[in-house]
Amino acid sequence: MLIKKPGDIRYSEVTPKAVYFDRRKFLAALPAAFLAGRELLSPSARAGAAGKFPTLAKSPFSTTEKENSLTDVAHYNNFYEFGTAKDEPFQLARNFKTYPWTVSVEGEVAKPRKFSIDEILKLAPLEERIYRHRCVEAWSIVVPWAGYSLSALLAQVQPTPKARFVAFQSYYNPSEMPAAQHAGIEFPYVEGLRLDEAMHPLALLCVGMYGDALPPQDGAPVRMILPWKYGFKSIKSIVKIRLVEKMPPNTWNTMQPMEYGFYSNVNPNVDHPRWTQSSERRLGELRRRPTLMFNGYADQVASLYTGMDLKKNF
């Protein structure tokens, strides 16, 4: 005998097949929608005209490669003053006061001077420079920075003939940066360049990214961007620039001289004890891509190093 159970689901309640099979798509879209929503609410979003720098001059140095998202760049940082994990700086630097701010430019210069950040912003026309940025840890990003060549600032103070190197120093205040005590490196963070490297037009004095001011975790309010060198050379939150006669120390080199050189030019042929330098992972990509000599800026900067053994001067 056939016993027919009464149907307790009406056909109108049945999920259509297409919707049913798309449920994963819907779920997968949720985080993206969430991030997009957060982006809209976040004051540092690249909001076109609403950003701090709506009209930036285009630069011939810009790459046409695909930019990384602001979300990626602002949530994946090496800024040891605010923690050694990649996701710590954006949380711990949240209340970092970057205004008012002054940068002292001093040393072997005719006109030593302190620049307020407002003065720095007006010193030269701001350009958008879309650069490749390669970390020594073998990951890379493409970022639209805002700024102008450091040479414009250095011209203001007139380096003397004695000036052969430029020494940079980051802001450091242990009470604002409690995580710094666990970093295992010394602070304030210092970096250095040869004067001709510092005067190279690619060397960017950077005050913004994605059309807006730098977020604290990305080195606000002013930092260096040296696209042909490993990321740690691009010092953040600068308070002092000193022109000097002798090669200045740089933090990672003083910590581990065998691993991090003074020059630290991106070089796929010089291996690092921890990471292969012949390839890198662009954030957002699964497969590694080959690393280019001078991070692809050889045409511009290789002449700075003619006659130098780059394996020795790594």
Added chain:
Amino acid sequence: MPRRRWAKLVVFPLCLSPACWLAWRAWNSNLTPNPIEYITHFTGDWTIRMIVATLAVTPLRRILHLPGLIRFRRMIGLFAFFYGCLHFATWFGLDKFFDMHEILGDFVKRRFIIAGLVAFLGMLPLAITSTAGWVRRMGGRRWQALHRLIYLSAASAVVHYYWLVKSDIRLPALYGSLVGLLLLYRLVWWLWNRRAAPAVP
């Protein structure tokens, strides 16, 4: 017996929950801007935690007078191997994309890779011989002697981690001291028992 089964039903999901958490984050494409690095670190962290947990079973049994804890040791040890496999596979497959040239280069050039490999390969015979059948076939003493390899794996895993970090050594130092303490406990126990009763197996 029913209580025993109940306890394992708690410990097993507990040990598996980190993997589920990782899968959940992967499903939600929420693995940080550098997913492969995140998976590598996550699985590595859980490998070393499970190794420490495995090493903690024997001292805890004795200190807490809970000999029954022994029944969890194999499971936790196999979970250490499980996370170790995920960690190794992530490096081998996802990070290096089976590029043998790069992988062999890593072996030669990077000491932390060698230490990691020693830790991983040290666990392999232990996972294979983890069954009751293998204990019987080998005999308790020989089986136990072989399984002391976990000490080597634990030490290598700590060294692997220590050599890997750039400057912030807090976590490798933490795991190093935990492993050190657990091994020291065994040494003291062994010395003590040798003096008290030389014939104890």
